[in-house]
Amino acid sequence: MKNLSSTLLVASLLMALAIGIADNAYAQKKNTKNKKKTEQKYKAKTNDKTDSIATAKKDSAEVAFENDVIDKVVREETPKGPVMLTDPKRNLPSKMWYGVHFSDAYVKKLSVTLDSIPDEIKITLVKDYSEFCFPMKNVITSPYGWRERWDRPHRGVDIALNTGDPVKCAFNGVVRIAKSFGGYGNLVVVRHYNGLETVYGHLSRVNVKQMQVVKAGDVIGFGGSTGHSTGPHLHFEVRFQYEPFDPEWILDFKNYSLRTRVLYLNKTYFGISKPRNKKDIAYKADKSIVKERPLKPASNAPKKKTKYYTVKRGDTWEKVAKKYKVSETQLKSMNPSITGKLPVGEDIRVH
Numbered sequence: 001m002k003n004l005s006s007t008l009l010v011a012s013l014l015m016a017l018a019i020g021i022a023d024n025a026y027a028q029k030k031n032t033k034n035k036k037k038t039e040q041k042y043k044a045k046t047n048d049k050t051d052s053i054a055t056a057k058k059d060s061a062e063v064a065f066e067n068d069v070i071d072k073v074v075r076e077e078t079p080k081g082p083v084m085l086t087d088p089k090r091n092l093p094s095k096m097w098y099g100v101h102f103s104d105a106y107v108k109k110l111s112v113t114l115d116s117i118p119d120e121i122k123i124t125l126v127k128d129y130s131e132f133c134f135p136m137k138n139v140i141t142s143p144y145g146w147r148e149r150w151d152r153p154h155r156g157v158d159i160a161l162n163t164g165d166p167v168k169c170a171f172n173g174v175v176r177i178a179k180s181f182g183g184y185g186n187l188v189v190v191r192h193y194n195g196l197e198t199v200y201g202h203l204s205r206v207n208v209k210q211m212q213v214v215k216a217g218d219v220i221g222f223g224g225s226t227g228h229s230t231g232p233h234l235h236f237e238v239r240f241q242y243e244p245f246d247p248e249w250i251l252d253f254k255n256y257s258l259r260t261r262v263l264y265l266n267k268t269y270f271g272i273s274k275p276r277n278k279k280d281i282a283y284k285a286d287k288s289i290v291k292e293r294p295l296k297p298a299s300n301a302p303k304k305k306t307k308y309y310t311v312k313r314g315d316t317w318e319k320v321a322k323k324y325k326v327s328e329t330q331l332k333s334m335n336p337s338i339t340g341k342l343p344v345g346e347d348i349r350v351h
């Protein structure tokens with residue numbers, strides 16, 4: 001009896017093991033099948049949606065920096081004359097956000113909305129400040145925002161100049177529009193490797209061609225008063241995904257410099273609405289909060305997991321420090337760019 005029961009026990013154990021192996025093999029097969037299916041699905045999606053921007057990559061909320069591309073392109077070309085983009089499919093800037101769309105038929109592509117992009121996007125404007133040039137060093141004669149006089153939005157800033165003054169390209173990129181364009185007059189639009197587009201309007205003369213590879217500081221045209229303009233000035237816009245935001249978020253007109261190397265572009269920066277009553281200020285964001293955040297430690301430094309926390313109303317240094325079990329001094333040293341009270345809505349480093 002004893003022998004029989006132990007034989008039975010061994011037999012049933014073996015069977016269970018066999019079933020287990022079979023189950024495992026089935027699960028593995030199923031997994032690879034599913035994976036293939038999703039891959040195919042994704043491929044199909046991207047194929048028939050070349051019109052939309054590669055949404056799959058957007059989750060990273062970070063614009064890949066493609067500046068390295070430009071050097072390659074430039075070296076391939078002869079040093080004389082303008083450098084043209086020879087292989088647009090491969091070398092167009094910021095394909096992650098714009099795909100291969102590069103038409104000079106529109107300033108803003110109407111089918112693109114901001115709905116699908118994250119609330120905050122990290123944009124590395126430049127790796128080095130030498131990759132930036134202030135387009136026109138002069139005072140703003142009309143800011144971005146609602147224009148009461150015309151009862152319409154003003155999507156850029158007007159910068160004073162004299163007709164014929166050279167207007168310079170702000171960042172490295174490729175010229176998308178270089179022609180006369182309605183109210184803009186003679187217009188240049190440059191798409192940059194950092195994800196932005198800059199717009200230069202009312203030029204007396206355009207000095208570049210569509211598809212031309214340009215570097216920060218290149219003269220893209222000369223100041224004027226063409227199009228809908230009441231006198232010589234540069235109408236300058238900064239756009240992301242065709243949507244304008246106040247150039248003063250990145251340009252400091254006091255020092256004629258770039259405010260930050262890394263921009264945390266918040267969705268609230270977009271849009272101009274008509275004020276409901278005269279007391280409302282059309283645009284009242286405090287641009288001084290655009291500051292460069294502490295850089296992540298270099299790869300050879302001991303790796304510490306960085307963690308960010310979005311400051312809520314009522315938060316104090318003490319409260320946040322307690323919450324993340326660090327001292328107030330430690331917290332402050334992790335966020336050297338913030339002086340005084342914690343800025344509501346901004347991400348601060350907590351680990």
Ligand SMILES: [Zn+2]
Pocket residue numbers: 142154156157158234235236
């Ligand atoms: Zn203007």
